[in-house]
Amino acid sequence: MSASDLPDELWARVLELGAASSALGFRDLCALAIACRRLRRLSLHPSLWSSLLSRDFPSQSQPSSSSASSSSQQQLHPKSIYKTKFERHKVRMAEARRRVVFEAEGRVLACWRRLAQLEESLQAEGEKMKAAAQELDNLERVRSASVALNVWQPQVVRGRQKQLVQQCTVPVDSRLNDLKMELKV
Template sequence: MSILPDELWRRILELGITSRCFTYKDLCCISISCRRLLRISDEDWLWSRLLFFDFPSDHRDPPSSSFPSSSLNNSKSLYRSRYERDRERKFAAHKRAVLRKESQIAEHSRKLRGLETRLAEETDNMRATISELSNLRKVREASVALKVWQPEVIRGRQKQIVEQCVVPVESRIRALEMELKLCKQQILGFEKALKDEKQRLNIAKEELLAVKYHPLRDYTSLSNGDHESNKKKKNKELKRSQ
């Protein structure tokens, strides 16, 4: 290490930063290896180049890399402050992303409860329709049986069943059969919607876990188009799974 001149070490560090192989962590680790590398890695021009590559929005042109420049004022401190601001921005974006996912989960849960309630109501309606339809069919069978000879006890019971019915049997049966078909269609629709909503809820929960696991990811870089494309991908996955 002592054989290599300072200019060569500067060139090595410069190539590492330019090729994006070196990060600020690597530069800090190198600086604690020996006093010589501490002095070289602490030079402003290295941190200025690192500042340019890590935060290009603040700089238009890369700084000169031939020799250390005295015109660069404390680039390491500037990098530290810029990094801290960027970290705070990422934490704020992460918090917003978590809140957004939690609100999506709450909305999916609300929709699930609504679908479950409507499904239960439609199921009860179908059961009531089946029960009424069964009773009317018994009335129709009893009215047909009255036209043939039967023992008086059985005939009296069937006559009582027919007299208790105050609605037109045939028309009511047809209406109930149509209502039963409609109930079954509604139940199938609610079950499908419930399944899709559960899948969306599970996806949102998985995304929430991923967001919480990566607190420093740059969530603000996602544009509205990215959100729309993600939604389209999820919808396609839901359609394929059906």
Template sequence: MTVNSIKSVYNIISPRAQSATFVRKRFVGRARFCNRYLSPQGLQMSLPDELWRLILELGVETSSLTYKDICCLSMASRRLNHLSKEDNIWSKLLSSDFPTLSSSSTSTPPKSIYQTRFEKDKAKKLLAEKRAVLRLESQIHEHTRKVHEIEHQLDEENEKIKSAIDELKNLQKVKEASSALKVWQPEIVHGRHRQIVEHCSVPVESRINVLDMEIKLCRQQMIGFLKARREEKGRLEMVKEKLLKVKYRSFECLERSNVDDESRKCRKNLKKVKRVE
């Protein structure tokens, strides 16, 4: 019996101990109760079946005992194993855990119905978790694609700025050469400046103004793209965290399911060994 199961049983008995005379005489204090009645020896002989049956029924009715607690209690002793298999307990568990299940009259034991419904629900949950994982992975792919797209746009704007700056430098040289032609210079220098001015086929001043505006516009575009990339990366990280949580929950459920399967196999093997002996 696990510690949680012991605590659940104690919490069920404790309120009754304040009102019922026969329980109040027996259970004086938590430590005395646990030592006397929840020890392996106490479970075998101290409490009558009627009281244990009442404890289990009250635990299920008040949601203090779950199906896991009932299974843990069933492994504590033969008496509790026998009592925990009673239809009344599993009928109450069925109505509390699966209230939408129609209560049609059938010869199938409630425990078997509960197990079947539990396995179906577990399969549905696993399928829902797989769908959630696929949906989140799809969102991660989409956010990643958007981040790459924004980064590509940033690279394009950066290249535009570099190209505009290079052209602006050349135009500044043309402007300087044009101003130098107005003053006296040696013929060699004068010819070089004239060649620079002749190679320029656009109005220098207007083109410089256009390039200045283009650089400013590109920088504004880059500021917007940087903000969009930051926001998109934030969304991407949020989805990644959600995916990790979903995968962690799925892993926990799988581990728990494997442990439950192993414990069932061990119990079956023990029963086989006892029969052989």
């Protein structure tokens, strides 16, 4: 005994129960349709596709199965209705996916921009720090010169140190400023 010996009626019951118990989906019915002539004929039974329609597209199939199907059943097989709905659904899914990708790409772009900003400010900070270190260094020299002025020195050295101290106009303030900057960095 083989599958071809099974009467149509039993095959039909297998498909019917399979579709009703959601063991079989649209892809299974389509796969059966390709297997052989008889299964193609059996898998095309309108009631199978109607039950798949109400199962897979419950919100949309109610109006079409009651009102539209009575008027347009002869032109439109439930399978083609299913196909249309399925493809529409697929497009919608693809759109939703695309939207998600777009949003993610937007987020990535924003992150890049922020990264560039951060790098820029990091560089600026680095330069500021360098300047601050330079200034600190200078002030350090001025300070040691002004300390040296208080002890005895040969005239030449003393003059040079005096000049150095006079050149520096805001020693204390600058130093404070400096220290703050360093802290900030």
